[in-house]
Amino acid sequence: MTDxxxxxxxxxxxxxxxxxxxxxxxxxxxDSAPFPQMPALPGGYVHVDTDxxxxxxxxxxxKAKAGLTxxxxxxxxxxxxxxxxxxxxxxxxxxxxxxxxxxxxxxGLVWVPAGNPGVLAFDHNELVAAALDRLRAKGSWSNLPAFxxxxxxxLAELRQTYETILGTSLNxxxxxxxxxxxxxxxxxxxxxxxSTARPAQIYRLKQGALRAFDRRI
Numbered sequence: 586m587t588d589x590x591x592x593x594x595x596x597x598x599x600x601x602x603x604x605x606x607x608x609x610x611x612x613x614x615x616d617s618a619p620f621p622q623m624p625a626l627p628g629g630y631v632h633v634d635t636d637x638x639x640x641x642x643x644x645x646x647x648k649a650k651a652g653l654t655x656x657x658x659x660x661x662x663x664x665x666x667x668x669x670x671x672x673x674x675x676x677x678x679x680x681x682x683x684x685x686x687x688x689x690x691x692x693g694l695v696w697v698p699a700g701n702p703g704v705l706a707f708d709h710n711e712l713v714a715a716a717l718d719r720l721r722a723k724g725s726w727s728n729l730p731a732f733x734x735x736x737x738x739x740l741a742e743l744r745q746t747y748e749t750i751l752g753t754s755l756n757x758x759x760x761x762x763x764x765x766x767x768x769x770x771x772x773x774x775x776x777x778x779x780s781t782a783r784p785a786q787i788y789r790l791k792q793g794a795l796r797a798f799d800r801r802i
Contacts (some may be wrong), residue, residue, distance in 0.1 A: 590673075592676050593672060593673055594675070595677045596643050596646060597628035597677045598658075599679065600648055600694065601682065601720070602684045602733075602734040602801075603785055607749055608698075609697065610693070611646070612624040613625060621670045623705070624705050627647065628646060629642065629645075634776055639678040639680075643660075650694070652687075657685065657732035659679070659680060661680060663765055664676070664677050664708060666794065667785055669707055681716040685732060688735070724779065725802055726798050726802070727798060730750045733746055736789055737788065739786065740764065740770075760802075763802060768791060771789060
C-alpha cells in the first residue's frame, strides 16, 4: 500500500454577531506560526478520536475559543489548495455561526466590522466574503436572518435584521403582510416590548429550524 502524503485538514468558523451598526465578525489573534499575532478566524484541527464530524469540530472550536454555545451553525463549504497554507497542501471545512441575541460577556474574540475586517491570516478574507454572500443570498428566501436575534423579538427588530442582511429597505406594512402569509412567526401571549414609548408585541419563530420560502422576501 502506497503511503500518500496527507493534507492538512482543519475547520474554520466565520462567527457573526448583529449590532445596531451592522454585522460584526469575531476574530482571534494567532499565537504561533504561520502568521503569528495576525487576526484570523477561530479554527482548529479535526480531533478524529472525539469529533463525530466536522460540525462537531466547529462547535467544539467555538465553545473552546469563544465560550459560545447558543448559536446557529451551518457548513459553508470546503476551501483547499497547495498555496493557502505555507505549511503544505491544506483543506479547511468552513462553517458560519450566527450568535443568537446578546453575546455572553467574556467571549474571547476580537470583533471587527464583517464587511471591512482588515487583513486576516491565510485566505480568511475570502472565507468571510463567501459567508456574507451566502447569508445575503439565503436570507432572501429563508428565515435565516432571524437566527441573529434572540429567541423572542419585535416585528421591527426582525424587519431591521432582514434589512441589514439584504442591504435594502423593506416596507413595514408589506413586510408585516409577508410574515403573516408565510406563517413564520407567532405572538408570545402577554409579552410586550418596553424598549419603546409604545409597547410592541413580542414574537418568536413558529419553527425553531431553518425554513425556506417559495419566494423571496
